[in-house]
Amino acid sequence: MGDKITPIKRFDEMDYYEILNVEKTASQEEIESAYLAGIATYHPDSLASYSLISEVERRLIIKKIEEAFQILGNSEKRRMYDLEINNTVKFYPKAYFRKSTKKLEIEDGEVKKNIWQKLKSLFSRKRKMDVQKKPAESYSINTGVPNLLRGEYLKKVREIRGLRLDDVASEIKMNISQLKALEEEDYESLPKGINISSLIKTYAHYLGFIHQDKQSIESKKDPLH
Amino acid sequence: MILKENKTIWAVGGGKGGTGKSFISSSLAIQLASQNNDVLTIDADLGGPNLHTFLGIKEAKSDLGDFVTNKVTKLAETAIPTSFANLKLIKGSENVLFMANLNHYKKLRLIRQIKTLEEKRVIIDIGTGSSYNSLDFFLLSNPGILVITPEPTSIENTYYFLKSCIVRILNLYMDYYKIENMTRKIIKEIENDSKSIYSFFNTIISYNKSLAQLLYRALKNFKSCLVMNKVRSEKDLLLGYSITDVARKFLAVELSFVGSIPYDERVHRSLNKFVPFTLEYPDSQVTQSIKLISEKLVEYGG
Numbered sequence: 430m431g432d433k434i435t436p437i438k439r440f441d442e443m444d445y446y447e448i449l450n451v452e453k454t455a456s457q458e459e460i461e462s463a464y465l466a467g468i469a470t471y472h473p474d475s476l477a478s479y480s481l482i483s484e485v486e487r488r489l490i491i492k493k494i495e496e497a498f499q500i501l502g503n504s505e506k507r508r509m510y511d512l513e514i515n516n517t518v519k520f521y522p523k524a525y526f527r528k529s530t531k532k533l534e535i536e537d538g539e540v541k542k543n544i545w546q547k548l549k550s551l552f553s554r555k556r557k558m559d560v561q562k563k564p565a566e567s568y569s570i571n572t573g574v575p576n577l578l579r580g581e582y583l584k585k586v587r588e589i590r591g592l593r594l595d596d597v598a599s600e601i602k603m604n605i606s607q608l609k610a611l612e613e614e615d616y617e618s619l620p621k622g623i624n625i626s627s628l629i630k631t632y633a634h635y636l637g638f639i640h641q642d643k644q645s646i647e648s649k650k651d652p653l654h
Numbered sequence: 655m656i657l658k659e660n661k662t663i664w665a666v667g668g669g670k671g672g673t674g675k676s677f678i679s680s681s682l683a684i685q686l687a688s689q690n691n692d693v694l695t696i697d698a699d700l701g702g703p704n705l706h707t708f709l710g711i712k713e714a715k716s717d718l719g720d721f722v723t724n725k726v727t728k729l730a731e732t733a734i735p736t737s738f739a740n741l742k743l744i745k746g747s748e749n750v751l752f753m754a755n756l757n758h759y760k761k762l763r764l765i766r767q768i769k770t771l772e773e774k775r776v777i778i779d780i781g782t783g784s785s786y787n788s789l790d791f792f793l794l795s796n797p798g799i800l801v802i803t804p805e806p807t808s809i810e811n812t813y814y815f816l817k818s819c820i821v822r823i824l825n826l827y828m829d830y831y832k833i834e835n836m837t838r839k840i841i842k843e844i845e846n847d848s849k850s851i852y853s854f855f856n857t858i859i860s861y862n863k864s865l866a867q868l869l870y871r872a873l874k875n876f877k878s879c880l881v882m883n884k885v886r887s888e889k890d891l892l893l894g895y896s897i898t899d900v901a902r903k904f905l906a907v908e909l910s911f912v913g914s915i916p917y918d919e920r921v922h923r924s925l926n927k928f929v930p931f932t933l934e935y936p937d938s939q940v941t942q943s944i945k946l947i948s949e950k951l952v953e954y955g956g
Binding site (some may be wrong): 437439442443450465466469470475476477478480482486490503543589591 | 804812813889899900905906
């Protein structure tokens with residue numbers, strides 16, 4: 430114990446909980462607000478970070494925060510991640526193999542189930558199928574856009590940044606009514622044939638919380654891709 | 655640092671002037687004194703002391719200068735009563751030029767005596783700036799209180815101040831353990847670049863593990879509190895949280911955000927009348943938040 434040294438971690442060595450600055454036991458609500466606060470902290474307009482860290486670092490940390498929220502913001506993914514960072518899948522060999530008393534048999538039943546679930550969760554292919562079966566949980570039905578980009582988040586981020594709808598609209602050349610529809614997830618009212626997910630992405634990109642997508646949007650313009 | 659049981663020393667500081675350090679020092683002192691604590695406030699703003707003004711005192715028969723110039727041998731003798739029960743003040747010296755250049759041994763003597771003062775609650779107003787004198791008063795406290803306002807200038811200076819604290823801690827420890835120059839250069843780099851805190855520790859780990867551990871602990875023990883003053887909107891509150899997060903991630907420093915105080919034009923007017931604001935407006939939001947902050951700080955100090 431004496432010679433064990435905890436090095437100071439750079440932010441790219443921190444786990445997702447440290448990145449969002451929440452306890453390992455944090456509720457989904459706490460994680461969500463930590464995520465929003467994190468984005469606000471490292472956003473290009475934030476007063477809190479520009480003087481200490483570089484533009485590049487800020488972009489990297491925002492990316493990390495996004496990543497952290499993608500995982501911790503989803504209870505299933507979070508459970509997997511917890512298993513991964515604890516790096517110990519606990520089996521209960523003692524109870525599992527002894528069947529001498531009634532009491533233990535009852536326990537056996539539960540333990541078996543636990544192990545089965547844990548094993549199941551270790552196979553990612555199965556997990557993907559599970560996710561697809563329950564689209565409502567991680568994807569909004571109409572658009573196939575990750576939960577992260579749902580209207581309420583867009584709205585929250587915009588409000589935290591103190592932006593008004595009409596300002597945003599003129600900046601990214603959209604109608605106010607369209608933006609409102611996105612925030613309220615009222616996709617029916619949008620013109621037919623319009624690409625909803627690209628609208629959302631443009632908006633989210635403007636708010637500063639997706640980066641990888643700029644490239645993918647641009648690459649779609651190229652017919653060869 | 656070993657202090658008498660239950661004794662707390664709060665040092666109120668911060669990089670920038672005009673953020674309300676003296677206002678907060680005096681308000682916290684009045685607040686604690688009103689709860690039957692023996693409180694002593696020290697104006698250690700060596701460059702421009704005016705804590706007495708916030709307590710409604712215009713002149714005093716003795717001040718901190720008397721101790722520094724050996725006129726009296728005990729610091730406690732320079733304390734003067736205020737118009738508040740349980741609250742005493744050691745007024746800042748008017749001999750500013752002399753005080754601002756306080757020499758090392760006098761400072762050590764001062765620090766030693768501050769630690770052994772009888773009063774259970776000591777509040778030091780260390781004033782503006784990151785000179786060695788201010789930093790050492792800040793580092794002696796438990797906890798130090800950084801006062802900032804939601805303005806870019808104030809926030810920038812807060813990070814400078816924290817960096818200076820880190821460099822000062824590392825230097826003090828290395829002096830104490832007589833560690834030679836090898837790592838000093840890297841300390842210099844930290845002043846210019848926050849990233850080098852990590853490279854600093856990586857270098858030391860490869861060179862001497864137990865030394866790295868020692869310095870790491872020293873840095874981990876450095877904890878301070880943040881108070882956001884002159885807040886005008888909800889957004890400013892978020893900023894307080896943000897600063898603690900940036901400090902944690904990029905300076906490896908633990909900062910606790912203990913509260914905020916709303917902007918109030920009347921603070922200025924009270925000062926002009928030499929009446930402490932919290933007495934003139936006991937029900938104002940400002941007074942309420944001072945109360946909350948003092949509770950949090952007491953809790954924090956244990």
